[in-house]
Amino acid sequence: MDSIPLSSQFVALAVLLVLSGFFSMAETAMMASNRYRLKAAAQGGSRGAQHALDLLAQTDKLLGVILLFNNLVNAAAATLTGVIVIGLFGEGELTLAIGTLLITFLILVFSEITPKVVGAGYANSIAPVVAFVLKPLLKVFYPVIWSVNLLVSGILRITRLNPGDQEEGHALSADELRALMTESGHFIPAAHRRILINLFELEDVTVEDVMTPRNQIEAIDLEQPLPDIQHQIATSHHGRVPVYVGELDRVLGVLPQRRVVSALSAGELDKDEIRALLTKPYFVPSATPLYSQLQFFQENRQRLALVVNEYGEVEGLVTLEDIIEEIVGKFTTGQPGSALSLTWADGSVIVDGSRSLRELNGKLGLNLPLQGPKTLNGLLLDHLQDIPESGLSVRIDNVTMEILHTEDRMVRSVRLFKPVDETKR
Known part of the structure; x- marks a missing residue:
């Protein structure tokens, strides 16, 4: 080292600090990058993003290659700093102390804090770039990395520490997905974001929360005079109407309005004809989760269900439209007066x-x-x-x-x- 000019030694030290900073930045960027955004970029044809995903799929080896070179560079920088300080101030305990403090400061500022801050702030942009360097290094030095990881695995087994499955650690829970949707900003339109968030909340909502209450159900009582029944059918704005005898708990079935239009217009509709046109009523418990009810509607090919309590009494009525409105918002069609806006006016x-x-x-x-x-x-x-x-x-x-x-x-x-x-x- 004594034959190497001092200026060259300073240049070599600067290069080592830059290399150390690169590996520190690479480590932070790779670990802080958004894997879902990398997947989207990889599907769009980004080779760097694909390389980054390949490296993240084997985190132990990724960290192994980064830390291997980072520690080698830091050790070389510390040695070179000692040589430079001894060349400038001579040998002695004070000289070694000065060298130690100097290299600690240089590594801390230029190789650790600054690169890591940059790596964390621009993780998604930096990760695909550094992956082009890290992947070849991992291939070339794989035997060394494998040997080190083998030793590490042995230590973990002895201490009974299990890092767990890597993929499970990166799976998102329902609450995390909901938070992701909420914070997606301009990447997802507000209307789409509301729909996605509503989907997550379906499991927490029951049919009782969205049903039409019993006292608001429009139904036909066959004990009424036939002219009153015909008038009710003619003026009804619902496509399906429950039919009962005497009281709502004695439901006979559901009358599809389209089936009675021709008979009603011809004046041939009577109570026996109404009974013949009824479809079997479909009952659901009031505590049924809305998401499950949506599946039940699909499996049973139904669009309307009567909601009953634990005693079998009718509490309300829920339709497929009610569930869809819970997801996408209220429609402008439907019962007159049902779409009144809810907004504050003068407090x-x-x-x-x-x-x-x-x-x-x-x-x-x-x-x-x-x-x-x-x-x-x-x-x-x-x-x-x-x-x-x-x-x-x-x-x-x-x-x-x-x-x-x-x-x-x-x-x-x-x-x-x-x-x-x-x-x-």
Whole structure:
């Protein structure tokens, strides 16, 4: 080393620090890169991304080749620094201390912190590039890397440490996928993002949450006079209508409206004809998860189901359209008046008492309790333990409510006031 000019030694030290920084940056970039984005780039034809994925599939060998060269370069840099310091200041304990502090500072700043910050900040861009260097190095020095990893595996077995399956460690849970969708930003349009997030939430929603309540079901009672039944069929805006005798719990079947149009127009429709046209009713428990119900509809080729409780009593009605609306949002078609908008106007909004609490929470950004009653009317009756009078105000979970109209033992309309903390934002 004494024959090598001092300037050349400084150049060699700088090269070693750069190489050490490269391997540090490569390690951080490879481990911090988004594997799903790399897969998408590889499918688009990026060879660097494919090389990066190949290396990440064998993490132990990837880390082996990086750390092998990183430690070799750092050791060489430390040795060269000692030679330079001794050449400048002579031998001695103070000289060695100065050399140790100097190389520690240089490696820390130029070979560790700075490269790792850059690697973490631009991981997805750097990983495909450094993969072109790391993959050939791994092939050339594979016997050395294999020997080192064999020793490491033996140590892990002795200490009974098991890193586990690498692929399982990178699998995403449902909550992680939901968070990924939420934070996807401009990569996924907002409308598509809402649909994907709604799909994840189907398992937490039951048919009871989206069904049409019993008192709002449009059904035909065969005990009514025939002219009344014919008028109800002619004016119905539903494609399928349940038919019962006396009370809704005695359902005979479901009447497809299209089958009775011709008979009704010809004036030949009677009760026996209605019975003959009925299809078998389809019943589901109220606690059925919405995702399972969607599968049941598909497997049973059904589009409408009557929701029953544990006693077999009809609680409501759910359709395939209800489930689809839960995923993609409300349609503009359907029952007149059912698509009224839910938006704050001057800090308040008037809503129908039959509105679903889930819908109010989603549209108005509220946090009304979902355990228990499913509608606003049910929540008020449960909270007050009485049928309230018009003009009464109540506060539930930071939401002030003014009861505007009560009729037939039900709260028909309510004015909701935007929570104070939401108004201040």
